[in-house]
Amino acid sequence: MKKLINTFILIISISILTSCGDKFDFSTSNLSTDFEQNSEFAIPLVDASIILEEILPDDSTLNKYLVIDNNKFIRLINEYDLASYPADDFFDGNYSGNNLPFIEYKLNSQIIDIGLNKFINQGEFYLADPKITISIKNYWNVATRFKFAKFFYFEEANSAGKPVTGPILNDWVYVNLPISPEEFAYTNIKLNNNNSNIADVISAMPHHFSFGANFETIPGGAYNINPGSVDSVKVKIDIPLDLRVTDLILRDTEDFNLGSELGNDTAKVQSLLLNFVIQNGFPISIDAQLYFADANYRILDSISTAGISIPSATVDAEGKVNQSTESLNTINIENQKKANLFKSKYIIPKIKFNTANSNTMQAVKLYSTYTVGLKIGARIKFQLKSTN
Numbered sequence: 001m002k003k004l005i006n007t008f009i010l011i012i013s014i015s016i017l018t019s020c021g022d023k024f025d026f027s028t029s030n031l032s033t034d035f036e037q038n039s040e041f042a043i044p045l046v047d048a049s050i051i052l053e054e055i056l057p058d059d060s061t062l063n064k065y066l067v068i069d070n071n072k073f074i075r076l077i078n079e080y081d082l083a084s085y086p087a088d089d090f091f092d093g094n095y096s097g098n099n100l101p102f103i104e105y106k107l108n109s110q111i112i113d114i115g116l117n118k119f120i121n122q123g124e125f126y127l128a129d130p131k132i133t134i135s136i137k138n139y140w141n142v143a144t145r146f147k148f149a150k151f152f153y154f155e156e157a158n159s160a161g162k163p164v165t166g167p168i169l170n171d172w173v174y175v176n177l178p179i180s181p182e183e184f185a186y187t188n189i190k191l192n193n194n195n196s197n198i199a200d201v202i203s204a205m206p207h208h209f210s211f212g213a214n215f216e217t218i219p220g221g222a223y224n225i226n227p228g229s230v231d232s233v234k235v236k237i238d239i240p241l242d243l244r245v246t247d248l249i250l251r252d253t254e255d256f257n258l259g260s261e262l263g264n265d266t267a268k269v270q271s272l273l274l275n276f277v278i279q280n281g282f283p284i285s286i287d288a289q290l291y292f293a294d295a296n297y298r299i300l301d302s303i304s305t306a307g308i309s310i311p312s313a314t315v316d317a318e319g320k321v322n323q324s325t326e327s328l329n330t331i332n333i334e335n336q337k338k339a340n341l342f343k344s345k346y347i348i349p350k351i352k353f354n355t356a357n358s359n360t361m362q363a364v365k366l367y368s369t370y371t372v373g374l375k376i377g378a379r380i381k382f383q384l385k386s387t388n
Helices: 002-024 087-091 199-202 256-269 337-343
Strands: 036-050 064-069 075-088 102-111 122-128 129-140 144-156 185-191 206-218 228-241 242-251 267-280 283-293 299-302 309-311 320-325 325-334 348-357 371-384
Touching: 075 087, 075 102, 087 228, 102 144, 102 228, 122 199, 199 299, 199 325, 283 337, 320 371, 325 337
Parallel strands: none
Antiparallel strands: 036 371, 064 075, 075 228, 102 206, 122 242, 129 185, 129 228, 144 206, 242 348, 267 325, 267 371, 283 299, 283 309, 283 348
């Protein structure tokens, strides 16, 4: 998710400035040097269209990755291998017999560090259909059942836990048995909107989860266990990007050394007027302010008094984009603002996001086919002085 957010910020905000850096490499070899010359140039800097799918990560070797289905809808997946259980730990050397004894095994508290809390400084974030699946991989042909002992979520690393609730937390689940020796069976215990408060839990953007559980056999009957077998438990968090965002504020800090890159040429630049057009195919509006800061992170200036405003694309009743929007923003950098820009070492964006129709509580869907078009033009005025 953070990849999506950062990508959108980068396209809409940071690139406005960083894309200009290389364009200031002015060549004066063909200009007259026998008089003072004031020149003004209009320069097209960027004319690009970016499809979200082209820049999404596709490496599923990590425990956090994105999945794009056949309809190009995007899901965020988190997977964690929690625990393994050698047969000897569970059966204590009693691998076979004619009368299965009662055996109880407690799964100690498992910490699932998902770190979603880092995405929000303030604002509301709601996910319409998240799911958590606890998968038990079972090699043992033994009647066993599973029940959660406790399940909490923590909004911050050191905050008090809040309970995950719902009927799924109170019920025993019978573990599926393998159909033949040396094979295994999966049991998937799914927390969703129908059996838990998981939508509210995930929408709280928690730092981590913690849960424990009990396994126990159902006594009676013959049993025969491979002593080398190992059962395991895995957790999968599936977050379809069907969401609603209201006044979500994000801040970040990026290195910014345009003045160093230009060197002596900064004195030649008198003013810079940026015009940029955004063709927004995302169902997300942006109101952004970009601050320039010195080496000590002290704010020197902002990109403009009004900041940058980009309306969201419009969506249909299902929350899918049906029409993009176009916006024009003009930024004038001159005098003290120009000096502060060239002195800055960092750029700090403060960006507010709202999804389309968030005021009516509608959720929108993110598809990999969504596109952002970006056109940037600059009107640059600079001065050259005679060296004779």
